Amino acid sequence: QVQLVESGGGVVQPGRSLRVSCAASGFSFSSYGIHWVRQAPAKGLEWVALISYDGSDKYYADSVKGRFTISRDNSKNTVYLQMNSLRPEDTAVYYCAKSLVDWGQGTLVTVSS
Amino acid sequence: AILMTQSPSSLSASVGDRVTITCRASQGIRNDLGWYQQKPGKAPEFLIHAASTLQSGVPSRFSGSGSGTDFTLTISSLQPEDFATYYCLQDYDYPWTFGQGTKVEIK
Numbered sequence: 001q002v003q004l005v006e007s008g009g010g011v012v013q014p015g016r017s018l019r020v021s022c023a024a025s026g027f028s029f030s031s032y033g034i035h036w037v038r039q040a041p042a043k044g045l046e047w048v049a050l051i052s053y054d055g056s057d058k059y060y061a062d063s064v065k066g067r068f069t070i071s072r073d074n075s076k077n078t079v080y081l082q083m084n085s086l087r088p089e090d091t092a093v094y095y096c097a098k099s100l101v102d103w104g105q106g107t108l109v110t111v112s113s
Numbered sequence: 114a115i116l117m118t119q120s121p122s123s124l125s126a127s128v129g130d131r132v133t134i135t136c137r138a139s140q141g142i143r144n145d146l147g148w149y150q151q152k153p154g155k156a157p158e159f160l161i162h163a164a165s166t167l168q169s170g171v172p173s174r175f176s177g178s179g180s181g182t183d184f185t186l187t188i189s190s191l192q193p194e195d196f197a198t199y200y201c202l203q204d205y206d207y208p209w210t211f212g213q214g215t216k217v218e219i220k
Contacts, residue, residue, distance in 0.1 A: 103156035
């Protein structure tokens with residue numbers, strides 16, 4: 001069955017960087033686009049980014065454009081979200097999702113001094 | 114970015130009630146709209162795509178309708194497991210955007 005496992009979350013100071021990962025299994029990874037969606041504590045869902053099946057197309061929310069970079073390694077069935085210049089308002093659970101149908105369990109990123 | 118506005122932001126209902134949630138887009142999005150259900154501490158679950166097509170395995174008491182700017186999610190007879198927060202998502206144009214959510218609580 002489809003499985004998506006996020007990792008790499010943690011506590012980071014404002015202005016620093018962090019990379020979260022999404023390891024996929026149970027489907028033909030190189031055939032699907034993968035999204036990142038985040039949810040700040042007690043808040044709603046916010047779509048963050050999408051990478052196409054082959055990595056050739058990438059799209060971002062206005063709130064992260066220029067600071068976050070999505071990438072993928074199809075040989076490792078893994079998608080990454082590189083987050084630079086982090087702000088307290090980036091604190092959230094970060095979910096990856098296959099075509100926004102199948103979701104991982106999320107990884108918590110806390111930006112705090 | 115396209116703004117998605119859901120109403121109400123919360124509602125109280127009883128088991129067996131018919132519940133309707135609306136979602137309005139700031140511009141026309143054809144039928145490029147999905148609905149998600151989220152329970153506390155869990156990842157969202159995909160309910161409906163293309164405004165009205167039920168995802169496999171989703172109970173038939175859920176239905177969606179609408180096109181253009183106005184959409185609805187209806188639960189025909191609310192069940193105990195349906196108490197959750199519901200979100201709409203437009204996938205018409207990037208950046209994709211969610212509504213702010215509607216929390217369905219027990220009366």
